[in-house]
Amino acid sequence: MNRKWLLGATIGITLLGSGYPLAAHAQAASASYHDLDTASKWALDSIRFLNERGITQGYVNQSYQPHKLVTRQEVAALLARALKLPAIPSGLAGPSDMSPASWSYASVQAVRNLGLMGDPSEPFRPLEPVTREELVSIFAQATGAQGSGQTTLPEMDAGEVDPANRQKVEASVELGLLQGDGSTLDLSKPTERQEVAVILTRLMQALGGPADKEAVLTVVGTDKVRLGAFEYPMTDELKSLLGSANAELLNGATIKVKLGDDYRIEQIVDMTIPASKHDLELDGGQLRIAGNLKILGDNLTLKNLHVDGSVVVQGDAKSSLAFENVGIGTLELGTAARLTLSGDSKVASLRIPDEAVEGTQVVLQDEGAIDDIVVPDKLLVPALVKDYGVNRGKVRLINGQPPEQPATGGSSSSQPVMLYAVPIGTVQPVGGSYKLPDQVSVRMSNGTSVDKSVVWTPPEGVEIRNGEVRLSAPAVYSFSGAVEGLSAAAELKIDVRFPLKLSLSPAYQTVSAVAGQTATFAFSAAPDTDLTASVSDVAYQLQWFDGSGVNRTSEVQLSDVGSMHASRTGSYWILSYTGSHAVAAPETLSVGVAFDEAGTYTAQVTAIQYNPQ
The missing domain is CATH 2.60.40 (Immunoglobulin-like)
Incomplete structure (x- = not known):
């Protein structure tokens, strides 16, 4: 059973107010301590932060004793309560330097059984103060914290740190849990209660990172994943998506999550599948993603998933994206793609902007259907949806309106018509000369494009000479163009910048x-x-x-x-x-x-x- 995760260490954990469990009385979140004027200024915010959340325990006389040293048995009791560790059978031998009658004996046994605080065969040293090195090493091990491996310890500490703790200490420094005075981290210094408060607060803030922005995902096993620097447990429902079956596609993806009070992943808010992922399948096990899914990879199949927000397709043109039994709120194409909706896949709104029209094809199989297709012109839809005549009934709306029914009798084919000119945008340096294009690309109703002649009208204060303009001030200049055979004007924007x-x-x-x-x-x-x-x-x-x-x-x-x-x-x-x-x-x-x-x-x-x- 894997319990090496600081599940309650940031919400359920308490800073011990006494060496004896019954002598300490939990202060209310709004309680104040009469001796905080003795605390260091850099610790006050952390002490108040923990106090407001009901995490801190003080003493019966409402003191905090910020400079009191924390002992190893107190940290063991803290971890045992935080991790909700089960009692160890009484028959197992305990530390040679502790009596079974000690108030912390059971906690020490439980923690040592998981290898969190030293070798179970060695003395525990219960009354010995916990050093700064030991504290951050325990926290790093309990949360699975890992750094980039690029952090270098100050010269004064590099030779002092226990080799077994080096990576944990380096990770703690990289994550900002442990800070020094610029020359040393004081690793061997005993830890005061106020220091524990500061380190714990920093740990809480770091653990909450994936709830604020996307973090790189690594599948660790069947019941937990790594997000950035830390390992997180997850609900049983999420195991179908974030488990080893989908590891090849998910490793390297980034996700933003909703975390429970115990820092268990309860919900996926946003996810990005990187461009490096190709020819892979993701089976969501009927899971819902509350926010958005961004797809940068290619030739991917997504199955048994529901995305409440938007699925955004970006990057290079996609050869194939398949959705099987997938529900999507909005599917937005930022690039051309071949989309296949099969099973009972449903898309509430499929948005295909002009830049994604050419090269896009939508294939509707089985019960796959689209409630509304939003396109630059409704006449594009027959060319975008494969076998549109057969699948017409699977598209309820086009640009928010019911599609026109085909006329009865006569030929079903017609000549394509011009729809609109594709807008042009360019970036130019200040003072440079720019030759205006004499043709623009015009989108046709059958999905193709043709080039047509254009005559440009400049914005006020700009002069066209011999088909060129010279713009001497940084700004965005908009030109309007009269296109051969097209009533709608073309648009040209020149973004003029300093180089x-x-x-x-x-x-x-x-x-x-x-x-x-x-x-x-x-x-x-x-x-x-x-x-x-x-x-x-x-x-x-x-x-x-x-x-x-x-x-x-x-x-x-x-x-x-x-x-x-x-x-x-x-x-x-x-x-x-x-x-x-x-x-x-x-x-x-x-x-x-x-x-x-x-x-x-x-x-x-x-x-x-x-x-x-």
């Missing part, structure tokens, strides 16, 4: 200056990948403004510019390289700035083309 993206590091968007002292200012730049892979002759223009918006650049002195050259010209500084400099990858720069007067100054950085040679 270099700039961003200020959040910590340095403003500089809090002490008169005459140097502060650090940093910013980063990278090519706009929609425009170019490299920008040549790059320099940066820097300005600073005070709280009233007055330009104070003339009062600023720059230093620590490294190999760059800094020169002040009027109301701005220019930071440049010696010779021509091209930015082909993100670069981060920092400089020292000193102000004549104290205050808070806001920086403005502009990328310019400038070559001092």
